[in-house]
Amino acid sequence: MKYLDEYRDAATARTYAEAIARMTTRPWTIMEVCGGQTHAIVRFGIDTLLPPQISLLHGPGCPVCVTPLEVLDQAVDIAARPNVIFCSFGDMLRVPGSQSDLFQVKSNGGDVRIVYSPVDAVQVARENPEKEVVFLAVGFETTAPANAMAVHRAKEEGISNFSVLVSHVLVPPAMEAILSSRHNRVQGFLAAGHVCTVMGYTEYEPLARRYHVPIVVTGFEPLDILQGVYLCVRQLEEGRAEVENQYSRSVRREGNQPAQELIREVFTVVPRKWRGIGEIPASGLGLAPPYAAFDAAKRFQVDSHHAEENPECISGLVLQGIKKPQECPAFGTKCTPTHPLGATMVSSEGACAAYYKYRRHETVEPSPSAAVGGAAP
């Protein structure tokens, strides 16, 4: 299949893996930022092709995993109301809030619908003027333009029965939080290709300089990831710390400027709580003042929710690359995709779910920093 098979070619993959092995003279720890990359690495066993000195850490780039408990509780609260049609991306439905999830709301009679695009939710609002239609707007910079477009369109058309429950997060502040932590082990990053398709990569350049880390903008197919690792290791071995673009078939340095303008028009940068990690300053997007009327949290007055994470869940440490999923005592026992304690076990892109799906029968090698506990950046 065109645009797919050429990036999954076994012979080229071996060539890259051998080149990486030849080049590697010492241990390096590289974090892939995006959950889509984690999924591909585990699904295709890409880490098993790499020399033992290279360890890959799974980053915080799974929107399902980092959406805070409070927002899920707000979603459940709103979705359960009788006059509401609650629209969401599919994989948010199973994410547990503190009491319930959206699937349970649906089975109790709530009108919860899966949509493939936020613009579809606007259409639902158009077709159901007597109902309040709410869209759960989560995700990174990747989903922000489409979510912004939905709100923008609703405002233009005067669709007053539409609103969004926003919990958008931004990648660079999370990378900075990891790099500035005293427990940081990350020496190089594979940045998220789709995020950079929208945003470009100029905002990563100061990070690379300040923390002296190579950052390689990387795609999602096996050969993308292998080439990303190759470029990253080459920089590490040569002592360079630059931003390089592996995913040039999709990413330009300046990104997609009309999309960025739309994001700036509809959203404003706000502090954001990340599930399992805590609040990171200027790490999220909220609705800008001209669009405040579309804020579902205000419209339904659910701002005051406060929730505590299950103390057994170490997803925060997993998201920061401090622990591997199998090092969690609850992994595969108390915590499974059917009964997840934390969000990293829910989404197919969550590191715990990916390990459960493909690796749960392997023996555990503790991370070097396994003694570190409860640390937040």
Place this chain on the structure above:
Amino acid sequence: MIEDFALQCPIPLDDNPTVQMGHGGGGRMTRDLIEKIFLPAFTNDLLAPLHDGAILPPVGGRLAFTTDSFVVRPIFFRGGDLGSLAVNGTVNDLAMCGARPLYLSAGFILEEGLPIKDLWRVVRSMADAAAAAGVRVVTGDTKVVDKGHGDGIFINTAGVGVIETRLTIGPMSVRPGDAILLNGDIGRHGIAVMAEREGLEFESDISSDCAPLNGPVLALLDGGVEVHCLRDLTRGGLTSALIEISESANLPMRVEEETVSVQDGVRGACEILGLEPFSVANEGRFIAFVPAGEAETALRLLGSGAAVIGAVDPPGNQPPLVRVRTSLGTSRILDLPSGEQLPRIC
């Protein structure tokens, strides 16, 4: 479509264009429905007496008996509909027992307000599917539920088949070294239904693989292949079938990902939606476990599209796992999807 319907449907459109509560009341309207819709479609000697049950002639062999309910939404999709599904689903369950399907029952739960022309289309499609599979619908039942208490139409079919082989077909007969055969490309049914349900438009037309499997299964048995186990790949797809048999047989298995055929359109849709083709539903695909030495004969009998996709390994110390060798030559463990497959965010 309306003109087409007017030519065929025996109940005039302007008379009763939709199903009414009275159609399930046991009176004249019920009889109308039976005489004008069900009998003409399913006509056969065993059904004709319209007795409380069908009286079947003796058969020469063990019986296989199965039941399944069909609630798919939408009723019509590319490559099939609820009617063909209701017949093929039960026919295929019988075929997986190594049985020659003979008779079906058909129970209809109709929602008040269902267009009669839709019912007619579904019933015609059942009749065509039954004829294609060589089975007869010999007894049935219809109930009507209030509007809002159903989803248009639900169908239950039960089926009886005769087992003419001496083989014991099932997970207990699977042996280390068995070859695992698959009769064609996977994932088309699930994607076709999802495309219709969610209004997704793809550049390529993806059509359901809905088909009766008694033909290919009986070809294997009549061809003398020592079939150890059969399983049709319905909900949960190839993934569920492999894992269930591996667990029941308590034997590990391995599958070569490259040997499992997936149409480009299905692959593309799965990539976009974040679904795993291995776990997408099928309605005309099955896996067969046969001794390695008979794999070639079996492939020839199954015809084009069939492939050996893997093998059963000897028991190990670990719990039995199904390992997939990826296109990169690496290996991963196949795992059951938990609940429904959900489209990913990005």
